[in-house]
Every structure is written in structure tokens, then in C-alpha cells.
Amino acid sequence: MPSPTASHVVIFPFMAQGHALPLLDLSKALSLQQIKVTIITTPSNAKSIAKCVPNHPDIHLHEIPFPTINGLPIGCENTSQLPSLEFLLPFLHATKQLQKPFEEVLETMIKSNAPPLCVISDFFLGFTLASCQALGVPRLVFHGMSALSMAISKSSWVNASQINSLSMLDPVDLPGMKLPFTLTKADLPAETLNSSNHDDPMSEFIGEVGWADVNSWGIIINSFEELEKDHISFFESFYKNGAKAWCLGPLFLYDKIEGFERSINQNQKPSMSTQWLDEQSTPDSVIYVSFGTQADVSDSQLDEVAFGLEESGVPFLWVVRSKTWSLPSGMEEKIKDRGLIVSEWVDQRQILSHRAIGGFLSHCGWNSVLESVVAGVPILAWPMIAEQSLNAKLIVDGLGAGLSVKRVQNQGSEILVSRQAISEGVKELMRGQKGRSARERAEALGRVARRAVQKDGSSHDTLSNLIDRLRAY
Numbered sequence: 001m002p003s004p005t006a007s008h009v010v011i012f013p014f015m016a017q018g019h020a021l022p023l024l025d026l027s028k029a030l031s032l033q034q035i036k037v038t039i040i041t042t043p044s045n046a047k048s049i050a051k052c053v054p055n056h057p058d059i060h061l062h063e064i065p066f067p068t069i070n071g072l073p074i075g076c077e078n079t080s081q082l083p084s085l086e087f088l089l090p091f092l093h094a095t096k097q098l099q100k101p102f103e104e105v106l107e108t109m110i111k112s113n114a115p116p117l118c119v120i121s122d123f124f125l126g127f128t129l130a131s132c133q134a135l136g137v138p139r140l141v142f143h144g145m146s147a148l149s150m151a152i153s154k155s156s157w158v159n160a161s162q163i164n165s166l167s168m169l170d171p172v173d174l175p176g177m178k179l180p181f182t183l184t185k186a187d188l189p190a191e192t193l194n195s196s197n198h199d200d201p202m203s204e205f206i207g208e209v210g211w212a213d214v215n216s217w218g219i220i221i222n223s224f225e226e227l228e229k230d231h232i233s234f235f236e237s238f239y240k241n242g243a244k245a246w247c248l249g250p251l252f253l254y255d256k257i258e259g260f261e262r263s264i265n266q267n268q269k270p271s272m273s274t275q276w277l278d279e280q281s282t283p284d285s286v287i288y289v290s291f292g293t294q295a296d297v298s299d300s301q302l303d304e305v306a307f308g309l310e311e312s313g314v315p316f317l318w319v320v321r322s323k324t325w326s327l328p329s330g331m332e333e334k335i336k337d338r339g340l341i342v343s344e345w346v347d348q349r350q351i352l353s354h355r356a357i358g359g360f361l362s363h364c365g366w367n368s369v370l371e372s373v374v375a376g377v378p379i380l381a382w383p384m385i386a387e388q389s390l391n392a393k394l395i396v397d398g399l400g401a402g403l404s405v406k407r408v409q410n411q412g413s414e415i416l417v418s419r420q421a422i423s424e425g426v427k428e429l430m431r432g433q434k435g436r437s438a439r440e441r442a443e444a445l446g447r448v449a450r451r452a453v454q455k456d457g458s459s460h461d462t463l464s465n466l467i468d469r470l471r472a473y
């Protein structure tokens with residue numbers, strides 16, 4: 001049992017940028033509340049984490065070795081290093097072997113009279129619950145998604161047999177849930193409809209970590225109450241033992257709070273993207289294009305993006321992750337005065353807040369959605385995998401802060417977006433009336449989001465309440 005004076009939290013992020021980054025920002029939020037943080041991670045992830053968390057006396061990294069298993073390339077310690085998403089399941093199974101070293105870290109803390117107030121660990125690291133329960137430490141689970149998406153996913157998992165009898169574009173009604181948009185079966189993450197398929201290994205894994213999820217002490221949500229208040233109690237109803245959901249976001253805003261700005265070397269040259277954006281003299285004139293860290297986009301689809309951006313006539317900054325793709329021939333010459341394509345990691349938050357950026361063609365990962373909204377940048381939504389369709393529906397239909405790119409399902413399962421659809425969507429977002437009104441909505445929402453983490457804001461107060469509850473546990 002943690003002592004009432006303990007002021008120490010253990011954070012164990014999943015090894016994927018979209019999941020880890022918000023928890024690193026949470027460590028900064030906690031240290032602002034005089035809470036010490038130990039971040040548990042593996043050696044290669046520790047190197048990138050060290051670049052993101054400031055050199056702060058209250059934030060420590062503790063490394064545990066990543067296991068070597070058959071079916072996973074050696075040295076692969078982060079989903080961004082996987083050759084393709086096909087390796088995700090072996091990767092997820094490998095992380096289960098982190099249980100023993102994780103438990104040893106907790107045991108050492110307890111033996112040395114420094115038990116943590118709680119462990120905050122990712123949904124995918126379900127094994128942490130058993131260790132926490134055995135050692136009497138509360139586990140808070142973190143999903144990286146909004147409460148709305150989580151509530152829809154959990155309800156669809158429970159109601160899968162009824163939903164499976166519908167056709168893809170039929171509206172889905174989830175009992176007890178008030179949705180801010182019309183939901184169809186096509187919007188739902190594939191795994192959520194597989195709950196009764198015991199032969200599907202991914203569903204089996206989700207079922208396993210899902211059990212640990214609902215038996216956790218609480219849930220950390222990277223979102224803010226003003227956005228989620230209509231779904232929180234429905235979401236909490238899936239949890240046992242009265243677990244509470246704590247909306248603490250947008251967590252990345254803690255990165256900007258005084259004392260925690262990522263250390264910037266004054267002599268360091270601005271990045272190529274920043275230099276290029278600085279040269280764009282018209283505010284809101286450039287569209288930023290990025291599809292996150294997980295989705296695999298085929299080379300032929302990337303060709304369509306290139307042609308679509310070129311046809312739109314709109315200046316663009318595009319981050320491409322593919323190692324195999326190159327620009328179609330003749331394209332470099334056509335776009336050289338109007339577009340910048342980069343293949344390295346960029347500071348997306350900084351880019352979105354640049355005055356030249358006026359729109360974001362995005363896959364709608366939840367972090368990107370939050371970062372765009374906070375910057376007052378409307379989204380051209382192109383969801384690809386996981387719960388991204390739900391985020392896209394929320395931003396476009398629920399909040400009016402974006403537009404949808406037109407997607408067409410071809411004969412196979414691939415969804416193709418044509419160059420015309422990209423060009424039309426980009427032009428409407430950047431220069432059309434619908435884009436203008438989406439920008440106004442994004443700006444208004446951004447103001448609410450920023451207020452949430454300020455003193456007396458909803459997320460700020462919720463964090464203080466959470467710490468009080470943990471101290472009283």
C-alpha cells in the first residue's frame with residue numbers, strides 16, 4: 001500500500017510514438033505538481049525518450065531489456081521500426097516478456113520504502129495489471145484515444161453480433177449512447193467487430209489486454225472535459241469497481257509550459273521545414289500533409305497524393321515515411337517552387353503552429369487531431385486505420401472543424417483516394433467557404449482546449465484531484 005506521503009509515479013509507455021509522446025508530456029504535467037516520475041522503457045526507446053523529456057531532476061528513465069523472439073527482426077523495439085504492420089502482433093506478444101523486469105523494478109521501489117502512488121501504463125501492456133495487483137499498486141490505463149472513440153469501440157465489441165449483420169454503410173445504433181454523428185459499420189475499427197471470433201489472434205490479444213483494461217483502477221484520457229462530457233459516464237460504465245476516467249489533456253500543451261520547452265540550442269539552425277515555412281509570406285496559405293507513424297500507404301497511393309497536391313495549386317509541406325517511394329518523374333520540376341517534401345522526423349507541433357499553415361491533410365490519429373485543433377488549423381480528414389474514422393467523423397460532422405476527403409472502396413479491400421479527390425478537398429479546405437468556416441470552428445475549439453490545461457482549467461483541476469485521490473488511496 002503506498003504511503004500517504006509518497007509522491008512518485010511510474011509511467012510505462014507502449015513503444016510507439018503516438019502512444020508514448022502523450023505520456024512523456026504527462027510526466028511533465030506531474031512534475032509541475034511536485035510528483036517524481038520514473039519512466040520505464042527499453043534501451044533503444046530510452047534514447048528517443050531522452051530527447052523529448054527535459055533534463056529534469058524529478059523525471060528519471062529506467063531501462064529494461066527488450067526480449068528477442070522468433071518472428072520479430074532483432075533490434076526492433078518500437079512499432080516505427082517494424083518492416084510492416086504484419087509484425088505488430090509478434091511485437092505485442094514480445095512486450096509480454098517485459099513483465100518480469102517490470103515487476104522487479106516495482107518490487108525494488110517497494111522494498112526501498114519508495115512505493116509509487118500508481119503505475120500509468122498503456123492499454124497494450126495489459127500484463128502490468130497483474131503485477132500491480134500483486135504488489136498493491138493502483139494501475140491507471142492509457143489508450144491514447146478519445147473517450148468517445150473508446151466508448152464506441154467498447155460498445156461495438158459488446159454488440160458485435162448485431163452490428164455484424166448490418167451492411168457497411170448502414171447506420172449503427174449503440175444502446176445507451178448519444179453520438180455526435182451518424183455512425184456506420186464502416187467507421188468501426190476492424191478489431192472491435194471480431195470479439196466473437198476466437199480464431200483471430202489479434203482479437204484474442206485485444207480481449208486479453210481489454211480484460212486488464214476494465215479491471216484497472218482508473219483511466220487517463222488525453223482529451224478535455226468540454227469535449228468529452230457527454231460520453232464519459234457511458235465510457236466508465238464498461239469498467240469494473242467504479243473506475244473513473246480522468247481527462248487531463250491536451251497533454252502536449254504541458255510541453256509548452258514554462259520550464260519545459262524542449263531545450264533549444266540558440267546556435268542551432270532552424271530545420272529545413274521551418275526555414276521553408278518562414279519563406280512563405282501569406283498566412284494560412286500552406287497545407288501540411290502527414291499520415292502519422294503507423295499507417296502503411298502504398299506507393300501508388302502516394303503517387304496520387306503527389307499529383308493531387310500538384311493539381312490543387314496550393315503550397316504544401318508533406319512528410320513522407322515510405323522508404324520505397326520516390327516522386328513520379330517530372331514532378332520535382334513542377335512542384336519545386338510550391339512544395340516541400342521531407343522524409344525525416346519533423347516537429348509537427350511547431351509546424352502546425354506556424355503562421356503559414358492553414359490546413360492539415362491528416363490520417364486523424366488522435367494526437368494529430370488535438371495538435372491541429374489547438375493550433376486552430378482545420379483538417380482535411382483521410383482516416384486510414386484503427387479508430388481514425390471515428391476521429392474524422394468527430395472533427396468533420398461532430399465539431400465542424402474539418403472536411404472529408406472523398407474515399408472510394410475498390411474491388412479489393414483497399415480504399416483509394418484519387419488525385420481529383422485530393423485536389424478538390426485541398427482547394428475547398430484552403431480557399432473555399434466550407435474551409436473558412438471549418439477554420440473558425442477549429443480556432444474556437446483551440447481556445448477551449450488551451451484553457452483546459454491552464455490554472456483553474458478543467459484538465460488542470462482534474463490532475464490535482466487525481467493526485468489527491470491517489471494520495472488518499
Ligand SMILES: O=c1ccn([C@@H]2O[C@H](COP(=O)(O)OP(=O)(O)O[C@H]3O[C@H](CO)[C@@H](O)[C@H](O)[C@H]3O)[C@@H](O)[C@H]2O)c(=O)[nH]1
Binds near residue numbers: 021145290292368388
Ligand atoms: O514527423 C513526425 C511525425 C509525427 N510526429 C508526432 O507523432 C505523433 C503521431 O501521433 P498520431 O497523430 O496520433 O498518429 P499515429 O502515431 O499514427 O497514431 C496511432 O496512435 C494514435 C493515438 O493512440 C491513434 O489515434 C492512431 O489511430 C494510431 O494509428 C504526433 O504527436 C505528431 O506530432 C512528429 O512530431 N513528427
